[in-house]
Amino acid sequence: MDEEITSEEDSLKGRPKEITHNEKLLSLKYESLDYDNSENQLFLEEERRMSYLGFRCLEISRWVVCGLIGFLTGLIACFIDIMVEQLTGLKYYVVKENIEKFTAGGGLSISLILWAVLNSAFVMVGAIIVAFFEPIAGGSGIPQIKCYLNGVKIPRVVRLKTLLVKVAGVICSVAGGLVVGKEGPMIHSGAVVAAGVSQGRSTSLKRDFKIFEYFRRDTEKRDFVSAGAAAGVSAAFGAPVGGVLFSLEEAASYWNQMLTWRIFFASMISTFTLNFFLSVYNKNPGELSNPGLINFGSFDRNVRSFVFVLTCECGGPPGGLLGALFNALNYWLTIFRIRYIHRPCLQVMEAMLVAAVTATVSFIMIYFSNACQPLDVVQGEDYPLQLYCDDGEYNSMATTFFNRPEKSVQNLFHNPPGSYHPLTLGVFTITYFFLACWTYGLAVSAGVFIPSLLIGAAWGRLIGIMLPVFPLQIWADPGKYALIGAAAQLGGSHQIRVIRPEHNKPLPGLYDIHIKLQSVPFVHSEAPPTSHWLTAREVMSSPVTSFNRVERVGTIVDLLSNTSTNHNGFPVYLQADEPPRTTLLFTLQVFVELARSKLTRRKLQLKDFRDAYPRFPPIQSIHVSQDERECMMDLTEFMNPTPYTVPQETSLPRVYKLFRALGLRHLVVVDDSNRVVGLVTRKDLARYHLGKHGLEELQLAQT
Amino acid sequence: MDEEITSEEDSLKGRPKEITHNEKLLSLKYESLDYDNSENQLFLEEERRMSYLGFRCLEISRWVVCGLIGFLTGLIACFIDIMVEQLTGLKYYVVKENIEKFTAGGGLSISLILWAVLNSAFVMVGAIIVAFFEPIAGGSGIPQIKCYLNGVKIPRVVRLKTLLVKVAGVICSVAGGLVVGKEGPMIHSGAVVAAGVSQGRSTSLKRDFKIFEYFRRDTEKRDFVSAGAAAGVSAAFGAPVGGVLFSLEEAASYWNQMLTWRIFFASMISTFTLNFFLSVYNKNPGELSNPGLINFGSFDRNVRSFVFVLTCECGGPPGGLLGALFNALNYWLTIFRIRYIHRPCLQVMEAMLVAAVTATVSFIMIYFSNACQPLDVVQGEDYPLQLYCDDGEYNSMATTFFNRPEKSVQNLFHNPPGSYHPLTLGVFTITYFFLACWTYGLAVSAGVFIPSLLIGAAWGRLIGIMLPVFPLQIWADPGKYALIGAAAQLGGSHQIRVIRPEHNKPLPGLYDIHIKLQSVPFVHSEAPPTSHWLTAREVMSSPVTSFNRVERVGTIVDLLSNTSTNHNGFPVYLQADEPPRTTLLFTLQVFVELARSKLTRRKLQLKDFRDAYPRFPPIQSIHVSQDERECMMDLTEFMNPTPYTVPQETSLPRVYKLFRALGLRHLVVVDDSNRVVGLVTRKDLARYHLGKHGLEELQLAQT
DSSP states (O other): HHHHHHHHHHHHHHOSSSOOTTTTEEESOOOOOOOOOOOHHHHHHHHHHHHHHHHHHHHHHHHHHHHHHHHHHHHHHHHHHHHHHHHHHHHHHHHHHHHHHHHHSHHHHHHHHHHHHHHHHHHHHHHHHHIIIIIOOOOOOOOHHHHHHEEEOOOOTTTTHHHHHHHHHHHHHHHHTOOOOOOOOOOHHHHHHHHHHHTEETTTTTTEESSGGGSHHHHHHHHHHHHHEEEEEEEHSSHHHHHHHHHHHHOOOSOOOOHHHHHHHHHHHHHHHHHHHHHTTOOOTTOOOOOOOOOOOOHHHHHHHHHHHHIIIIIHHHHHHHHHHHHHHHHHHHHHHHHOOSSSHHHHHHHHHHHHHHHHHHHOOOOOHHOOOOOOTOOSHHHHHTSSSOTTTHHHHHHHHHHHHHHHHHHHHOOOOTTTHHHHHHHHHHHHHHHHHHTTTTTOOOBBBHHHHHHOOOHHHHHHHHGGGTOOSSOOOHHHHHHHHHHHHHHHHTGGGGHHHHHHHOOHHHHHHHHHHOOOOOOOOOOOOOOOOOTTHHHHHOOEEOOEEEEEEHHHHHHHHHHHHHHSOEEEEETTOOHHHHHHHHHHHHHHHHTTTOOOOOOHHHHHHHHHTTOOOOOOGGOEEEEHHEEEOOGGGGSSSSSOOTTTTTTTTHHHHHHHHTTEEEEEEOOSSEEEEEEEEEHHHTTTEEEEEEEEEOOEOOO | OOHHHHHHEEEEHOOOOOOOTTTTEEEEEEEEEOOOOOOOOHHHHHHHHOOOOHHHHHHHHHHHHHHHHHHHHHHHHHHHHHHHHHHHHHHHHHHHHHHHHHHHHHHHHHHHHHHHHHHHHHHHHHHHHIIIOOGGOOOOOHHHHHHHHTEEETTTTTHHHHHHHHHHHHHHHHHOOOSBHHHHHHHHHHHHHHHHHHHHHEEETTTTOOOOOOOSSHHHHHHHHHHHHHHHHHHHHOHHHHHHHHHHHHHHHSOOOOHHHHHHHHHHHHHHHHHHHHHHHHHOOOOEEEEEEOOOOOOOHHHHHHHHHHHIIIHHHHHHHHHHHHHHHHHHHHHHHHHHSSSSHHHHHHHHHHHHHHHHHHHHHHHOOOOEEOOTTTOSSSSOOOSSTTEEEEEEHOOOOOOOOHHHHHHHOOOOOOSSOHHHHHHHHHHHHHHHHHHHHHSSBBBHHHHHHHHHHHHHHHHHHHGGGGTSSOOOOOOOOOHHHHEEEEHHHHHHHOOOOOOSSSOOOOHHHHHHHTTTOOOSOOOOOTTTTTTTHHHOOOOEEEEEEEEEHHHHHHHHHHHHHHSSSEOOOOETTTHHHHHHHHHHHHHHHHHHHHHHOOOOHHHHHHHHTTTTGGGGGGOOOOOHHHEEOOOGSBBBSSSOOOTTTHHHHHHHHHHHHHSSSSEEEETTTTTTTEEEEEHHTTTEEEEEEEEEEOOOEEO
């Protein structure tokens, strides 16, 4: 295995530059977050100074912050919802008027062009801000948040600018009639809000409120971000418990009960805020009838549990098949995009093309369908379109396309038998499937959850309608089949594994595929099976560069600047005491500045690190003169004298468990005499994965 | 701090024997479970032999086992529910007939005696089986399961006998009219089922099905037990997601996504099984209208989230006050019971007394109340009792007492305004409060969840009725106030902390109190605040006894037998390699047996350990002759060559986090040269807690 480490470096040099994204590579450009407090002297001094009352105040602040996170996330969700509704309504009235004008006299192609242009315009705005201003705000945002909670530092993922682009982008793409949902972006928004609020300042706006300074480190911030993501889920789906479960699943390695309760609190406040403001907007304050952005109406909860069991048994195969097809198509499309559509203007054009095609396809389907349904005043279709139907009837296909997808899902679940023609459903399923697949991965801010649900609900309901043809019917209500279909489709494409425990080789989910294609060093919750053969000695990076306790500044600068030898390894001092790289960089800068201003040595405090967090200066920005290089720097205060260590014979699963459970950034490997022989970092663990031929090793790439 | 360790031993000798249970003590009689796989040579060899297919098969077995656990737990819940209903119905008809006979003519005291005798008889049976056959089956079982999941070995807690006594006991106590719920016992039952099914054998029945042998160790068993507990919650409350959250909260230290899904699967199957069989029992199979043993009817989920927020703001104070009062009274009662009522026959008599008093109090309240309500045929009161009411009316107080408490809670939530007289509610609250407080801790199998809910719902509804007197009403429906009250009371007595984040010193919950009174070394999810002053050197046990790699049998036997020096410390070999005690004991026995039968040395396999798990022989049962004592034993295969270690300067929170996150049983403390200087075990961490005067240290006791 030792040889492979060297051979990787060879392959790095030989590898052509252009194929930078590949699921067989592991990128080294991603740094790690440190979810384990570095217990250096400064940290311990502060903790020991703090009284019991101080700890209680901190605890109360945490609750306050979580309440704020929930409130703001709810507000943002409310804003998105109202804006989408307004814009969609506007578009509907313009198009409807136009269609009605031309229905009788002919010339509907003008309506089509109007529709396509309107949609493309919305999408263009959404794509431009994403492609040109903040590419990280594209897509659903859930993969990015998963990575963040996993401990991977994705640049700019929780910045204010990202939030603004995300929110504006999702409004544009939903209003632009794309086959997307707004749930993923909501979750991302919640996470950004949390990262901002908990730090008590905005580095983008250059405002520091001088509060919550204690929370300015990765460990604390991660806890709040998981609360924010939960609040986002809670607002999007009206399911506070679901939010807690989402966070538990993604973040759970080390967990404690108080955190669970805080997350639940944030989720509750978020749902509540959303409901309250929506009720005010709908002019019946206090009514609180919208539990979330999605309300699928109430199924008996036994129907739900029955459906769950049935989905595992019956819905699995079609859901799994369609899900796998969706993922495979999207995978190839993404590869294609990475290779050929990487310039922002191309991305904008592709998004506009998809918008125009979506409008055209929808229009054609509406035009050729004759799925007329009586207009039921009680039922209250929001956007009825008469088209060629008789008076008092409406075109149900048109409604399906004009409605927000959430509403369409709800209709598929709850409309009475006979509301849909089988052909309508069949054509709709196929069209929507391919459109959704094409849309996900565009440079727009958009989620894929609701489209999956809608596809599943459509084919589920179709099967429900077709079953009586064969004498196989269980329920009279096809809505229940729609529910099964939705669950199965979701399970199939997101690979919620419970659907398919019997599969011998679990296929990766859609988000996992996109994470892999970004070559992110994602550490899963368990080591791959059959990895007991590997030991720490074989997976670690070595040799390790090290410093003395009092080191010459020149040596430090040289080592930190030398990225080729030092890309992942962190300087290790003496035996097993290691100051992490960020801390060291910062110390260096302060030292240089202090030396320059000829001040007597000021004692560096934890506060200085907090003020700089999370944007420590890169080594390139630090200029050291020849004289300064000869100065000596005392690193004692900044190193962690008690890092976690493992013996070099430790098996990979054991190393993995320790690393993951404690949220480490680097783990020191020592020999019998406690001498440091290597370091295990994120990439050393992430590169082992289960491939077609058993345990495989990913190659490392600098990009 | 070192001095304190020695002073503890002094205090142990000087401490009077009788006060064995005290929340200021930490018992040393509880052993730990090992939730970290000991990666000794045998284990690693087996893991490395296993193919990828083998791992997949294991994974499928886990799903199968979880399905089975869910199914059996659902069945048991169904059995309990049906038995309780049958017995309660029987009792009701006997008493009703009797009361009706005497209502007109007088002589109701005979009815009272009949009622009291019937109740006492039921309770006597329930108390006898608990007190004489299996005391661990007493109470709700939740504290015991919490301890088990925390890693404390509570003897006999997951045995078949415990399950039988628990199930029979809870049926008796509920049918006996005690103020108890059956939810706690359901959770305990689920856990026992899980522990049994997952091992593929019953040691009690001496049947080994030779399946699931891989799961015969603490780590795997713990995962299944958490699934079983979740299935129990799910059956009891009809809330599969709630079950998952319960398990996450109690067990969560190291967690992975697949486990979450398996637990969810078990929970779903459990609810589904319960519903299915109950629907068959109620003669409308497939109807599935009972989501769980408790069905509180449907509140709009916004009402729920609104209530949640309101509870935090308003319900807290009364709920917290009453909860704290409940806990304080129960605390003193428990102390009293531990000191004076420890003989089984006394316990049975107390339980019978409580049953008789409960019956009498209920009877008196029914007799003196004139809360007559019109008998609504549609509403369908299950147990109407006319008593002195007019024809077509029934006594609502009698109904409240005769109903299963679950039904009463539901009525308080959903009955229309005007169903209850304020006086009825007030008297009921007070009476029920004291009865519930007296009942919890009796030697019967019974939970306290539903009584808490019922008390809360009663005072909540009372407040709801009284509010219009002051012009303070928000809702017309007093049922919503009942919901707030129930939530607040539950939060108050179980100390669900979200209710009171603002309190500076969180009071312990009811279960925590009972865990503390048992002096269980419970390791909470975080180290107490202000414990950064302590380091591993100060908390560890030392000196450490150690073995050589090849050791004389006599030395091993002597060290293991010497409980006084060795009560917690596990033999440590060479530098940081330690074979855990159970393994060593077992090895010793096998060695002795092998030596005796004059066999040539058979290689000891992991299978031998599994066959013996979890009841390894005590050292006293191993008799070693003088010749055998001189034999040498090679421990290489049984020791873990890569134990987790920490430097002696590591702070307590850091040690705590490592210990808790990995579910360790002992953590080796080493000096700079990697020499073992001490061991940190569960009791070393559990004895630090936050007292009135900051960080306090519990004393250690052998009992």
